[in-house]
Amino acid sequence: MDDVIIIGGGVVGCMIARELSKYNLAITLVEKNEDVACGTSKANSAVIHAGFDAKPGTLKAKLNVRGNTFFPALCEELDVPFKNNGSLVLAFDDEEINTVGELMERGKTNGVPGLDYWDTDKILEVEPYLKKTVRRALYAPTAGIICPYEFTIALAENSYQNGVKYLFEAPVTGVEKITDENLVVRTSKGDLQGKYVINAAGLFADEISKLAGAEEYQIIPRKGEYLIFDKEYGYLAQMVLFPTPSKISKGILVCPTVDGNVFIGPNSNNIDDKTDVSVQREGIEEIISGGKKIVPDLPLKNIITSFAGLRASSTKGDFIIEASQKVKGFINVGGIESPGFTSSPAIAEMIVEILINEGLKLEKKNNFIPHRPRKYRFREMDNEAREKLIKQNPDFGHVICRCETVTKGEIVDAIRRPLGARSIDGIKRRTRAGMGRCQGGFCSPKVLAILAEELKVKPTVIRKANGGSEVLLGKIKEYL
Amino acid sequence: MIYKELVVIGGGPAGLSAAIQAYEEGVQDILLIERDFELGGILKQCIHNGFGLHIFQEELTGPEYAERFIKELKKMNIEVILDTMVLEITNEKKIIAVNKELGILNIQTQAIILAMGCRERTRGALNIPGFRPAGIFTAGTAQRFVNIEGYMPGKDIVILGSGDIGLIMARRFTLEGAKVRCVVELMPYSNGLTRNVVQCLEDYDIPLYLRHTVIEIHGKDRLEGVTVAEVDDNNLPILATATYIPCDTLLLSVGLIPENELSKLAEVKLDDRTGGPIVNQRMETSTQGIFACGNVLHVHDLVDFVTQEARLAGKGAADYLSKGKVDNYADAIPVRVLKGVRYIVPQYFQGKEMLNGRQELFMRSVKPMDKAKLIIDSDKGVIKTKTLNYVKPSEMINVALQKEELCQANPNYLEISLQEVGDRS
Numbered sequence: 013m014d015d016v017i018i019i020g021g022g023v024v025g026c027m028i029a030r031e032l033s034k035y036n037l038a039i040t041l042v043e044k045n046e047d048v049a050c051g052t053s054k055a056n057s058a059v060i061h062a063g064f065d066a067k068p069g070t071l072k073a074k075l076n077v078r079g080n081t082f083f084p085a086l087c088e089e090l091d092v093p094f095k096n097n098g099s100l101v102l103a104f105d106d107e108e109i110n111t112v113g114e115l116m117e118r119g120k121t122n123g124v125p126g127l128d129y130w131d132t133d134k135i136l137e138v139e140p141y142l143k144k145t146v147r148r149a150l151y152a153p154t155a156g157i158i159c160p161y162e163f164t165i166a167l168a169e170n171s172y173q174n175g176v177k178y179l180f181e182a183p184v185t186g187v188e189k190i191t192d193e194n195l196v197v198r199t200s201k202g203d204l205q206g207k208y209v210i211n212a213a214g215l216f217a218d219e220i221s222k223l224a225g226a227e228e229y230q231i232i233p234r235k236g237e238y239l240i241f242d243k244e245y246g247y248l249a250q251m252v253l254f255p256t257p258s259k260i261s262k263g264i265l266v267c268p269t270v271d272g273n274v275f276i277g278p279n280s281n282n283i284d285d286k287t288d289v290s291v292q293r294e295g296i297e298e299i300i301s302g303g304k305k306i307v308p309d310l311p312l313k314n315i316i317t318s319f320a321g322l323r324a325s326s327t328k329g330d331f332i333i334e335a336s337q338k339v340k341g342f343i344n345v346g347g348i349e350s351p352g353f354t355s356s357p358a359i360a361e362m363i364v365e366i367l368i369n370e371g372l373k374l375e376k377k378n379n380f381i382p383h384r385p386r387k388y389r390f391r392e393m394d395n396e397a398r399e400k401l402i403k404q405n406p407d408f409g410h411v412i413c414r415c416e417t418v419t420k421g422e423i424v425d426a427i428r429r430p431l432g433a434r435s436i437d438g439i440k441r442r443t444r445a446g447m448g449r450c451q452g453g454f455c456s457p458k459v460l461a462i463l464a465e466e467l468k469v470k471p472t473v474i475r476k477a478n479g480g481s482e483v484l485l486g487k488i489k490e491y492l
Numbered sequence: 493m494i495y496k497e498l499v500v501i502g503g504g505p506a507g508l509s510a511a512i513q514a515y516e517e518g519v520q521d522i523l524l525i526e527r528d529f530e531l532g533g534i535l536k537q538c539i540h541n542g543f544g545l546h547i548f549q550e551e552l553t554g555p556e557y558a559e560r561f562i563k564e565l566k567k568m569n570i571e572v573i574l575d576t577m578v579l580e581i582t583n584e585k586k587i588i589a590v591n592k593e594l595g596i597l598n599i600q601t602q603a604i605i606l607a608m609g610c611r612e613r614t615r616g617a618l619n620i621p622g623f624r625p626a627g628i629f630t631a632g633t634a635q636r637f638v639n640i641e642g643y644m645p646g647k648d649i650v651i652l653g654s655g656d657i658g659l660i661m662a663r664r665f666t667l668e669g670a671k672v673r674c675v676v677e678l679m680p681y682s683n684g685l686t687r688n689v690v691q692c693l694e695d696y697d698i699p700l701y702l703r704h705t706v707i708e709i710h711g712k713d714r715l716e717g718v719t720v721a722e723v724d725d726n727n728l729p730i731l732a733t734a735t736y737i738p739c740d741t742l743l744l745s746v747g748l749i750p751e752n753e754l755s756k757l758a759e760v761k762l763d764d765r766t767g768g769p770i771v772n773q774r775m776e777t778s779t780q781g782i783f784a785c786g787n788v789l790h791v792h793d794l795v796d797f798v799t800q801e802a803r804l805a806g807k808g809a810a811d812y813l814s815k816g817k818v819d820n821y822a823d824a825i826p827v828r829v830l831k832g833v834r835y836i837v838p839q840y841f842q843g844k845e846m847l848n849g850r851q852e853l854f855m856r857s858v859k860p861m862d863k864a865k866l867i868i869d870s871d872k873g874v875i876k877t878k879t880l881n882y883v884k885p886s887e888m889i890n891v892a893l894q895k896e897e898l899c900q901a902n903p904n905y906l907e908i909s910l911q912e913v914g915d916r917s
């Protein structure tokens with residue numbers, strides 16, 4: 013019997029889990045995938061927005077600006093790379109200058125600190141590869157970039173250390189009220205009982221809400237596609253570079269990642285299938301032409317990979333964060349599209365208030381562990397520190413991924429950590445092995461072998477991600 | 493700090509031959525660094541035969557070919573460290589490497605030979621639309637799984653690209669009982685050796701679809717199929733020809749890229765055409781005392797040429813160490829690429845006293861030609877011509893220029909072209 017059951021292991025679910033793990037509560041998080049951060053939280057722009065975009069008075073506006081303020085300290089505490097590099101919204105003509113002016117006003121109303129206008133010279137001094145005809149930019153010093161899956165994983169790891177239970181590969185198939193006090197959550201791995209159920213199922217939050225008999229709304233998936241360039245071209249953008257936004261989207265940006273790559277994207281197209289994260293030819297063309305409007309000389313021959321993420325756009329137009337009036341104990345966190353990642357700490361704060369209002373008694377733990385176990389990033393260490401580490405554990409002297417310089421020590425650690433990796437993609441998101449220019453061509457056989465050894469299973473059992481994604485189909489001589 | 497006269501980075505056929513040659517030329521204090529647990533490089537996974545026809549007049553397997561050099565090397569007083577990854581090199585020839593036993597190694601050397609080989613082009617570089625499931629492998633990775641680890645990455649296979657590794661793997665998978673549905677190639681000709689097309693596809697009735705490509709990948713967890721279409725003159729897919737082919741595995745054999753991340757750190761200038769360093773006739777890069785050979789320099793189809801080139805680099809390094817630093821690098825003769833030629837190595841000749849008796853030129857054509865005339869022209873007139881039969885981009889052309897031929901003409905530059913015989917344009 014749990015106090016709180018959270019459905020969905022994206023940034024929202026994991027942030028709520030971590031926040032609630034500061035209190036004496038029994039909590040379970042249920043996730044249909046084999047790992048956290050497998051939904052929208054792994055495929056987005058990874059921008060910690062300043063907050064000038066959202067319409068004043070909306071939850072999006074309020075939670076974005078507040079959420080933003082948590083990141084520096086939170087990332088420090090959880091040892092997650094975060095870079096407060098600021099953002100520019102670029103205007104190339106009179107109309108865009110007007111719109112940028114409106115954004116400035118909106119930002120002030122929303123309470124975004126430090127907004128300023130930059131002129132052409134200033135912009136080009138900082139961003140020399142930008143299109144020279146830029147005329148003005150709205151500068152937001154509080155914007156930043158983060159590694160979205162590493163952040164989500166860090167929240168999960170830390171909440172796990174603090175007692176939250178995780179149930180993976182357990183899609184929720186029903187939510188029912190069984191007594192006045194209790195709800196039951198039905199999953200493919202059995203039923204769970206809890207006093208409160210938090211629906212943070214991302215794209216599927218509408219379906220879960222409907223299953224529970226709570227308020228109905230609809231989530232429409234809106235796809236955004238991306239292309240990532242080789243690290244060698246990391247110099248192309250220093251800050252988050254937005255075009256002037258249109259009515260429907262912030263537009264196609266050119267943006268650095270915390271790991272030193274630059275990406276372009278996303279576009280914005282409504283689709284029908286909530287699991288369709290394919291990248292399409294038209295999409296690729298669309299983002300290239302969008303990217304070129306900001307940085308004309310894009311190294312198109314040095315694209316290392318493409319991906320797509322789906323925005324969970326609700327028919328209500330704003331985040332839906334509320335206790336159900338129809339099903340007591342059921343709380344919706346739906347429609348969390350951009351700036352959902354940025355807002356997540358403020359969303360979790362709001363959930364705590366809602367739970368208190370709904371009658372949950374909260375009592376702080378005195379043994380809360382704020383930090384997750386130390387993580388070594390060989391690539392970023394100086395040689396003295398590396399030398400010391402290898403003396404302690406020789407596996408840190410064995411480089412497995414040559415493109416991102418990831419050592420065996422880091423891969424073994426990724427498996428043994430709290431909520432450790434179980435798949436090739438799990439290793440990739442925790443260590444970056446396989447994320448470089450050769451995309452795992454060199455290291456994937458080695459990573460697979462380490463996983464099999466650590467998990468004490470046959471290599472043929474090892475998967476790329478979910479069930480059905482086994483990498484090897486058999487031993488040689490088996491098909492003869 | 494460890495001090496060395498010469499460090500060779502990479503223990504494939506290029507590194508092995510270069511180290512052996514340098515030793516034979518009198519370099520005493522050589523260190524060879526290899527990141528794998530054994531020597532031999534990519535050859536260890538090439539268990540098919542076809543290696544060594546030129547050098548040994550024998551058809552050896554990859555491991556056999558490598559073994560001959562490893563044996564020879566072991567007889568010499570050449571220090572080898574395995575399981576050791578070079579992380580950094582500088583133009584001052586400082587090397588930082590790492591391994592489990594010794595931790596971080598700081599090495600100062602007088603000369604370096606780069607022999608790090610190449611990596612395979614991936615799906616990302618091609619931008620193939622669709623999902624990103626398991627079951628997509630570069631051909632070399634699949635080769636490693638099958639030949640070294642003993643596992644089958646799939647049993648129902650489509651191969652994109654007709655590079656040699658893809659062709660070899662088509663046969664290997666067929667022999668292992670898997671179904672290879674087809675090889676799909678964008679160009680109007682195969683990118684592999686003719687003998688591989690015959691021995692690996694035709695002999696097994698595996699169709700080769702030229703002027704075709706994969707335009708979409710299907711399947712969310714494991715690959716379920718690919719859509720293949722013909723392409724038009726601009727290499728764009730003709731959607732009306734799109735066909736769905738079910739398969740559980742897609743192998744990519746779409747090109748190799750010289751691995752020059754380290755070279756760049758040492759400010760070695762690269763050639764856009766080869767993807768490898770720009771070198772002179774002794775395989776010396778733009779950073780004096782740093783040499784390159786094998787697939788790090790340009791991608792080879794035959795290991796014999798790798799060995800030949802590596803010997804030049806080994807000798808070059810030995811010459812550099814004995815007298816080199818006073819050599820005259822100034823009066824360089826650039827070797828330019830004209831019509832019909834995709835690239836050439838070396839990209840320039842330097843210093844008359846540094847010339848060899850025979851100057852080896854390695855090049856590739858831009859397209860297949862039944863009969864072609866190779867013209868080595870210069871500001872002082874044509875120096876040499878040669879008629880070649882059955883020229884293909886996938887088969888490297890090697891011609892030599894005698895020292896006298898070059899010195900007599902005394903050119904300021906050379907220009908190399910390949911003209912199709914019968915083509916009057």
Ligand SMILES: Cc1cc2nc3c(=O)[nH]c(=O)nc-3n(C[C@H](O)[C@H](O)[C@H](O)COP(=O)(O)OP(=O)(O)OC[C@H]3O[C@@H](n4cnc5c(N)ncnc54)[C@H](O)[C@@H]3O)c2cc1C
Nearest residue numbers: 020022023024044051052053057059184214236352353354
């Ligand atoms: C293209 C794009 C760009 C974006 N850029 C930014 C940005 O720059 N900055 C920003 O702040 N935000 C951005 N966002 C928004 C941000 O990514 C999301 O708001 C955030 O990731 C949402 O997190 P989540 O936890 O709600 O959803 P998710 O990460 O999708 O998590 C939901 C989880 O629920 C699980 N689930 C679903 N159904 C079930 C079930 N039946 N049983 C069990 N589990 C289930 C899913 O598997 C998933 O893991 C962007 C979004 C997109 C698509």
Ligand SMILES: Cc1cc2nc3c(=O)[nH]c(=O)nc-3n(C[C@H](O)[C@H](O)[C@H](O)COP(=O)(O)OP(=O)(O)OC[C@H]3O[C@@H](n4cnc5c(N)ncnc54)[C@H](O)[C@@H]3O)c2cc1C
Nearest residue numbers: 502504505506526527533534542578608609786787794795
């Ligand atoms: C799959 C395949 C099939 C082929 N088939 C044939 C054939 O049938 N017949 C034929 O004649 N030729 C064939 N070839 C061509 C030929 O054998 C290769 O081109 C040749 O092996 C290249 O040799 P190399 O030494 O340059 O590179 P490699 O063999 O790749 O060796 C490079 C070595 O450098 C090491 N290294 C790289 N970076 C570092 C670092 N930072 N620190 C330490 N060590 C490092 C690597 O581990 C590797 O061992 C084939 C090639 C391939 C790839």
